[in-house]
Amino acid sequence: MSEGALRAGVGPPGPADTTAGCTEAGPRRCAPTDQEIDLMCHSATEPRFILLTACGIILVGGACRSDDRPSPAAGAEQSHARLVSDAAPISLFGDLPDRANDAYASFAQTALRRHTFSEEGADFDPDLDAAGQRLVFASTRHHLNPDLYLQSVDGVAVTQLTSDPSSEVQPAFSPDGRYIAFASDRSGNWDLWVMEVDGASPIQVTSGPGDEVHPSWSPDGLRLVYCALPPGKNQWELWITGAREGGTSQFIGYGLFPEWSPAGDVILYQRARQRGSRWFSIWTLTLVDGEPKHPTEIAASSRFAMIAPNWHPDGTHIAFTTIGPAAPDSTETSVSFSSDIWIVGLDGRSRRKLTDGQGSHQSPVFSADGRVYFVADREGNQNIWSLPWTPGETADSRLTAIESGSDATGDAVIDASP
Numbered sequence: 001m002s003e004g005a006l007r008a009g010v011g012p013p014g015p016a017d018t019t020a021g022c023t024e025a026g027p028r029r030c031a032p033t034d035q036e037i038d039l040m041c042h043s044a045t046e047p048r049f050i051l052l053t054a055c056g057i058i059l060v061g062g063a064c065r066s067d068d069r070p071s072p073a074a075g076a077e078q079s080h081a082r083l084v085s086d087a088a089p090i091s092l093f094g095d096l097p098d099r100a101n102d103a104y105a106s107f108a109q110t111a112l113r114r115h116t117f118s119e120e121g122a123d124f125d126p127d128l129d130a131a132g133q134r135l136v137f138a139s140t141r142h143h144l145n146p147d148l149y150l151q152s153v154d155g156v157a158v159t160q161l162t163s164d165p166s167s168e169v170q171p172a173f174s175p176d177g178r179y180i181a182f183a184s185d186r187s188g189n190w191d192l193w194v195m196e197v198d199g200a201s202p203i204q205v206t207s208g209p210g211d212e213v214h215p216s217w218s219p220d221g222l223r224l225v226y227c228a229l230p231p232g233k234n235q236w237e238l239w240i241t242g243a244r245e246g247g248t249s250q251f252i253g254y255g256l257f258p259e260w261s262p263a264g265d266v267i268l269y270q271r272a273r274q275r276g277s278r279w280f281s282i283w284t285l286t287l288v289d290g291e292p293k294h295p296t297e298i299a300a301s302s303r304f305a306m307i308a309p310n311w312h313p314d315g316t317h318i319a320f321t322t323i324g325p326a327a328p329d330s331t332e333t334s335v336s337f338s339s340d341i342w343i344v345g346l347d348g349r350s351r352r353k354l355t356d357g358q359g360s361h362q363s364p365v366f367s368a369d370g371r372v373y374f375v376a377d378r379e380g381n382q383n384i385w386s387l388p389w390t391p392g393e394t395a396d397s398r399l400t401a402i403e404s405g406s407d408a409t410g411d412a413v414i415d416a417s418p
Contacts, residue, residue, distance in 0.1 A: 115153060115373070115384045122382035124375045125170050125363060128153070129177040130262075130313070132368035134197075136161070136171040136180055137384060148182060150197070153367070153386075161199035170214050173197075174221045174243075175262070181205070181215035181224055181243070192226055194243060203245050216260045217243065225258040225267055238269060252292040253285060257308050263315025267292075270307050270320075279305045282320055282344075298348050306342075312366045317391060319343050319354070319364035319372055341374050343389060354387055 116123040121140035128135055135153050138146040142160070145167040151158045162168045166186035173180060181194045187204065190211035195202040206212040210230040217224060224243050227236045236256050241249040255269035265287035270280040281300035285292045299306050304324035311318060319341060326338040341354040341364045354372060355361040360382075364374045371386040378385065 111388050113371075113386045114378075115386060116151070116158075117156065118381055118383055120381070123149075123384050124382055126365050126373050126375065126384045127172050128365060128367050128373060129173045130175055130368060131177070132371075134173075134177070135373070135384065136173060138169045138171065148180070148199075150199075159198075161195070168193075172215050172217060174217050175219055176221055179221075179243075181217065183213040183215065192224060192241075205241060205243065205245055205247070206249075212239070214257050216258055218260050219262055219264065223247075223260075225252075225260050227256050227258055227269075238267065250290075252287070253295065255283065256280070259309060259311055261311050261315045262313055263311075266315070268309045268311060268318060270309060273300070277302055279303075280307050282306050282309045282318065284346075298346065299342075299344050299351070308363055310365050312391075313368055316346055317343055317350075317366075318346065319366060321362050321364065341372065343372070352389075354389065 115135060116137065116139075118139060118141040121142070123137050123139045123141065124146075125138040126135060127137070133153060134150060136148060136150050139149050140146050141149075145165065146169055147163060148161040148168045148171050149158045150161055161171075161180070162182075162184075164184070164186050166184055168182050168184045168186075171180050171182045178197055179194050180197055181192060183190050184193050185191075186193075187207065189209065190213050191207055192205040192212050192215050193202050194205055205215075205224065206226075206228075208228070208230070210228055210233075212226050212228045215224045215226045218240075222243055223240055225238065225240050228239050229236050235254055237251060238253045238255050238258050239249050239251055241247045252267065253269075255271040258267050258269040260267055267285050267287070269283055269285075271283045272278050272280050279301060282298045284294075284296050284298060286294045288294075298318060299320065301322070301324075304322040307321050307323065309318050309320040321339055322342055323337060323339045326336040339360050339362055340356070341361045342351060343354055344351045354364075355374070355376070358378070360375075360377045362375045364372050366372055366389075367386070370388055370390065372389050373384055373386040375382055376385045377383075
């Protein structure tokens with residue numbers, strides 16, 4: 001795969017450059033076409049998958065827009081809530097004959113915090129160390145091809161970890177915080193690499209002829225789970241390998257964006273249905289004596305793609321992104337799409353919507369301090385933001401609110417309490 005295959009965070013293998021029609025000066029983001037949305041969110045019988053949110057692709061939003069408003073101070077918090085009362089049951093996760101529809105209501109988005117401040121390019125693929133103190137991410141803020149950066153979650157200064165002419169994406173901290181695994185095309189195709197947390201001593205972990213991406217560490221730090229697209233095949237596969245060069249690899253199934261549970265031998269991933277809409281849904285499998293067993297669908301929908309899942313540190317909850325048609329607007333002449341962050345229990349219950357549908361929200365990752373970090377284009381460019389989340393709060397919580405102003409996005413700011 002060529003270096004141009006990953007433009008500003010678009011992963012392998014993908015469609016033609018979506019920014020080709022952008023005429024404004026400087027790097028800008030353009031909305032994907034309907035065909036590209038189909039590539040992003042559906043399975044297919046031919047080899048046309050795309051690595052979407054985990055590689056930072058813009059999924060929705062206005063075409064070629066810029067924003068000259070100043071960035072808030074580092075760690076600035078914004079109170080941002082919406083009131084939804086008398087919630088009616090609707091189907092968000094598919095129609096099941098033995099399960100009633102859930103009451104849906106938004107909840108107060110309080111203490112919205114911005115962590116990165118890229119004004120050119122984009123920041124994406126966030127991951128946090130086990131202590132929740134350090135943030136590693138990919139960015140095109142300095143180059144057309146993404147590099148990896150490290151910063152304190154409450155800081156502004158960023159340390160550039162890679163500066164290779166190729167592309168480095170999808171960084172993942174080891175459980176002890178000493179190493180970072182990532183995907184790079186520096187050897188000609190996408191392979192997995194591991195380096196020390198300061199960027200030193202990179203070693204190549206995989207070297208197959210196909211593409212291997214999206215590493216996730218086992219709890220003991222000795223193995224990596226990843227997804228691979230072998231040459232001549234049209235379906236992404238899940239594999240496990242040793243975290244050092246030369247480790248033995250094991251095939252465990254089909255799917256994308258695997259995440260190893262920090263609490264045990266359970267692998268979280270997304271998989272497409274083989275009928276109907278072919279939307280992706282969220283699955284787990286369990287390693288029993290090293291063998292994959294018990295594939296379980298946790299969350300699914302006939303109207304939304306569910307992608308890029310990530311574990312809570314205790315392994316009891318899952319955050320993921322939904323992508324689907326946005327609410328119709330009388331001024332729009334074509335279908336638009338929205339992406340939001342949701343949280344669900346490992347048993348498929350306690351579903352909760354974390355973001356409000358304004359713009360693009362992607363790639364959620366939990367922190368040890370109870371916040372959920374994600375990528376959003378709330379102020380024109382992709383940056384990394386976070387919101388607090390407390391286990392046990394569900395989507396049918398009732399809110400009372402008093403309007404008090406507006407935030408940096410121009411939306412109403414509401415002081416809310418449950």
